[in-house]
Amino acid sequence: MAILDILPGIEVVVCVDDKPLAEIATDNDDIQHENSVVIRHQQGRTITKYIESTTGKKFIIYIKASDPYDLQDTDLIFNVEVDGNFVKAPLLLRGDYETKFWEDEVDGPVIFVGEEPIVRPMKFAAIKTSSKQVHSKNIDQQKRTLESVGVIEVSLYRATCSGQKMGPSFEEDHEKERKTDFNRAYHLKAIVKENISHGSTLAEAEPAIEEKMFQTEKIDGEDYPIGIFKFKYRSNKALKELGVLPRTPSPEPSPAPPHIQTRTPASTPAPGPAASPSVASAPSSAPKSFPAAPVVEHETLEALIERQKRELDEILRVARNGRAAAEAVPDIKSEAGPGRGIKRDPDGSDAGGPSRKRKKLLGKVTIDLTSDDENDHLVIEVED
Structure with a gap:
């Protein structure tokens, strides 16, 4: 609620659905007056707040x-006053403040149909x-029309009461032209400075509590109120555009699909307890459609090399064992007749010529010890 330090105990608040609207403090506007004394007086007695307005919502001004x-x-x-239009002037009489408490609600202008207040x-x-493109003179005219729109203002005056009177009749109120017509469209250039989003209109008449009307006189004059409570009402969007409310942050881009680190091969588990696969997030700068390459742990590569060794x-x-066994087997000689010996090779074949020792080729093994170059192999030949 708006409170002036120079008026402790006086409170003014705008309510919607019986709940006070949140208020955001802001700087006071420059006072427009030809008298510098009046300007200084009003500047020191004004408080301004922003509040959020919603199309179609009824509102009241609560005063205490x-x-x-x-x-x-x-x-x-x-x-x-609302949008520069007079609404109502609640009167706090000395006789009504003996208990040091007084309150009133202003929900709209009160008028009379005959003797019945509505x-x-x-x-x-x-x-x-x-x-749409319009002449600059038309835009200037619209700016003047809207200069008080979007503002609720409550001004406090010291006064004297001189007697009771009747309120305005329905005919007088109906004929009174309001300053702003909200059925027409206004150029964007006419509202851009204050980012005006809403004005106020009057709903259908409702029964009102009967109130007394009094003739009053302002003791200090029209230009010297003892306090001014000003509320600028704007839509949520307009308040964000003005920087009064924080803007809704843009949604963060979705992370790239996660990649899973390669497990240690089951045949040669890495030392220590087994762990579940860890998921690594892709950098925010990586394209969404291309997941990052899988990450291979350094320990897994070492284990693979160790296994191959x-x-x-x-x-x-x-x-080596095969070679030793081959060397331990003696050559077998058989005789085919007297005078001439036939020497047989261990595989059983006959040799008609001179004896010749053959090489024993036990095996040929190709082992790949690298993962970088598939054409790089180590070849081991074992011969007799």
Whole structure:
């Protein structure tokens, strides 16, 4: 709620659906007046807040006076204007403040049909806009029309009460032309400076509580209120565009599909307890449609090389054992008749010529010890 330090105990708040609207403090506008004394007076007694408006929602202005505010020996007028149009002026009389508590609600202008009071509730109305090309004079005229739109203002005056009177008749209120017509469209250039999004209109009449009307006089004059409470109402979008509310952050890009690290081969598990595959996120700069290459752990490659070394040692061991066994088998000689001996090779074939020792080729093994070049092989030949 809006509170002025120089008026402790006086509170003004705008409500929708019986709930106070959130307020965001902002700087006061420059006071436009030809008298510098008036400018200084009003600047020191004004507080301005932004509030959020929603199209079609009815709103009320709630006013309260309580301790420690001291009414002293005067009455107090709360002059309420919306979009530059007078709405109502609740009057706090000294006799009504003996308990140090007083409150009132302003939901719209009160008028009379005969002797029956009715109220025209206020509601937020969206401003229609157009970007069609128009003459600059028309845009200037629209700016003047909209200069007070989007503002709720409550000004407090010290006053004296001189007597009771009747309120305005329905005919007088109906004939009173409001300053702004929200059925027409306004050029974007006419609203861009203040980013005006809403104005106010009057809803259908409703029964009102009967109130007394009094003739009053402002003690300090029209230009010297003791306090001004100003509320600028805008849509949620307009408040974000003005920087009053934080903008909704853009959604972050979806991460690239995760890649799973290669497990250690089951035949040669890596030392330590087995762990589940870890998932690594792709960098935010990676294209969404191309997942990153799988990550191979350095330990897995070492284990693979170690396994291949062990297999090579085993092959060499088998080769050496085979060679030793071959050397241990003696040549077998058989006689075919007297005087001439026939020497047979171990494979059983006859040799008609001179004896010749043949090489024993035990095996030929090709082992790939690298993963980088598939054409790089180690060839081991074992011969007798």
